[in-house]
Amino acid sequence: MDVAAMEKLRVAIRGTVLCPGQEGYDAVRTVPNAMIDRHPAVIARCTGAADVIACVRFAHENNLEVAVRAGGHSVAGKSVCEAGLMIDLSTMKGIRVDPVRRTARAETGLVLGEFDRETQAFGLATTLGVVPKTGIAGLTLGGGWGHLHAKHGLAVDNVIGADVVTADGRLLTANANENADLFWGIRGGSGNFGIVTSLEYRLYEHGPILGGAVFHPAAKALEVLKFFRDYSTTIPDELVIQGGSFNLPDGTPVFGIAACWCGDPSEGEKVLKPLRAFGPPIADAITTMSYLQLQGMFEAFFPPGRLTYVKSNFLRGLTDDAMQALSEFCGKSPSPFSFAPFLEHWHGAATRVPVTDTAFPHRQHSYNLMLWSNWESPSETEKNVRWTRECWNALRPYLVEGSYGNYVSDEGDASARAAYGQNYDRLVALKKKYDPSNFFHMNHNVRPTP
Ligand SMILES: Cc1cc2nc3c(=O)[nH]c(=O)nc-3n(C[C@H](O)[C@H](O)[C@H](O)COP(=O)(O)OP(=O)(O)OC[C@H]3O[C@@H](n4cnc5c(N)ncnc54)[C@H](O)[C@@H]3O)c2cc1C
Numbered sequence: 001m002d003v004a005a006m007e008k009l010r011v012a013i014r015g016t017v018l019c020p021g022q023e024g025y026d027a028v029r030t031v032p033n034a035m036i037d038r039h040p041a042v043i044a045r046c047t048g049a050a051d052v053i054a055c056v057r058f059a060h061e062n063n064l065e066v067a068v069r070a071g072g073h074s075v076a077g078k079s080v081c082e083a084g085l086m087i088d089l090s091t092m093k094g095i096r097v098d099p100v101r102r103t104a105r106a107e108t109g110l111v112l113g114e115f116d117r118e119t120q121a122f123g124l125a126t127t128l129g130v131v132p133k134t135g136i137a138g139l140t141l142g143g144g145w146g147h148l149h150a151k152h153g154l155a156v157d158n159v160i161g162a163d164v165v166t167a168d169g170r171l172l173t174a175n176a177n178e179n180a181d182l183f184w185g186i187r188g189g190s191g192n193f194g195i196v197t198s199l200e201y202r203l204y205e206h207g208p209i210l211g212g213a214v215f216h217p218a219a220k221a222l223e224v225l226k227f228f229r230d231y232s233t234t235i236p237d238e239l240v241i242q243g244g245s246f247n248l249p250d251g252t253p254v255f256g257i258a259a260c261w262c263g264d265p266s267e268g269e270k271v272l273k274p275l276r277a278f279g280p281p282i283a284d285a286i287t288t289m290s291y292l293q294l295q296g297m298f299e300a301f302f303p304p305g306r307l308t309y310v311k312s313n314f315l316r317g318l319t320d321d322a323m324q325a326l327s328e329f330c331g332k333s334p335s336p337f338s339f340a341p342f343l344e345h346w347h348g349a350a351t352r353v354p355v356t357d358t359a360f361p362h363r364q365h366s367y368n369l370m371l372w373s374n375w376e377s378p379s380e381t382e383k384n385v386r387w388t389r390e391c392w393n394a395l396r397p398y399l400v401e402g403s404y405g406n407y408v409s410d411e412g413d414a415s416a417r418a419a420y421g422q423n424y425d426r427l428v429a430l431k432k433k434y435d436p437s438n439f440f441h442m443n444h445n446v447r448p449t450p
Pocket of ligand 1: 067068069070071072073074075077078079089108128129130131133134135136137138139140141142143144145146190191192194195196197302406407442443444
């Protein structure tokens with residue numbers, strides 16, 4: 001980029017501007033998925049909404065593609081562009097918890113673990129994801145499935161307001177009363193309508209949790225899957241389960257079922273009894289723990305710097321045929337670091353929200369399939385991607401077209417359309433209103449034109 005333009009950006013923002021070759025540039029452009037290796041022409045480390053507005057104007061003036069980075073966990077690498085402007089929000093970490101109203105106003109550079117820590121200081125929590133380094137912003141704007149979704153809804157369902165910098169550089173408030181159409185669109189429409197600089201969430205009282213996981217040999221996957229299916233249809237909103245094939249840190253291939261009970265502890269002991277008795281498991285790591293401990297349970301399995309490729313779609317149902325097909329791939333991933341196949345059970349409050357209430361459309365009781373392949377060396381990429389695709393192709397007869405956009409590596413117009421389901425046309429109309437030139441397209445993109 002020309003030096004004069006760069007200087008202009010340096011003067012325009014309070015945060016730091018980084019160019020290729022400068023100290024700190026590589027650390028910020030590097031995202032956790034090592035499959036992504038892009039070099040923005042310039043990175044702006046924003047300190048607040050004023051910097052974000054200045055960045056949007058600068059990108060227009062210099063005709064630059066824009067990528068918005070919050071937690072950087074997009075497996076598709078949507079938060080870093082090649083040769084454009086990377087608008088980095090990751091230093092925007094302000095949060096104010098209101099313990100009386102039970103709300104939190106959070107800047108969008110926060111990651112889950114930071115948010116949870118601040119809210120738990122008041123014994124409060126809301127639904128976010130299950131890996132602490134994931135950004136609250138990308139996760140929430142795309143949906144946000146987590147341990148509390150069945151009791152309180154998805155992360156999007158608990159957003160009560162947001163500040164949004166739109167493509168024309170205005171800062172808009174979005175809530176049920178102001179810019180209500182934009183408020184609808186950001187709750188599931190990802191970053192299509194602007195850069196969200198802060199989010200306000202509803203919070204709930206949550207003390208210690210009964211949770212953890214049970215582990216079975218991967219070779220018993222079919223039996224465990226049948227149990228998982230039958231058990232999942234009986235459980236109340238206080239319990240969230242997910243399960244699938246992965247390796248323990250010592251290399252043992254297992255079919256594990258993770259659980260989080262967020263209700264009355266003695267009732268939880270009763271509800272979890274069948275889960276802990278079935279098999280019996282080779283290990284039972286379910287215990288009472290703090291909510292923060294539970295939220296940190298998966299962290300060690302997802303260190304930054306591994307290569308990641310993900311295929312994901314909702315299953316039509318856990319039929320006997322689908323379980324047979326799934327079981328054939330359990331314990332077979334070429335990498336010991338993969339979670340594949342793996343299932344999230346979606347139920348309860350998140351599935352009682354009418355499909356058109358928010359832009360996020362996946363509201364049915366369901367099982368979300370993830371083939372989350374992780375490996376350590378680029379020399380292993382070809383075999384891991386091939387295996388993931390083979391597995392996905394074999395399972396396709398049992399999958400619906402729709403996917404949870406936050407989980408997919410391979411994207412295209414058709415996949416974006418399917419991910420937004422019946423809300424797609426309304427999202428297109430909103431995109432025409434707020435971003436007719438598709439300025440914000442590094443996301444699960446809704447095109448303003450057919
Ligand atoms: C290890 C791991 C675990 C995960 N666990 C869960 C889970 O438990 N539950 C779940 O639901 N999802 C989970 N996800 C998926 C996660 O929700 C998405 O990857 C999400 O996009 C991450 O958000 P981020 O802010 O970290 O990502 P980023 O890569 O920074 O952003 C993702 C997308 O959102 C856009 N964006 C980010 N911030 C803003 C903003 N402020 N305004 C406008 N657009 C913005 C970006 O431009 C990009 O398109 C997980 C992902 C990983 C890698």
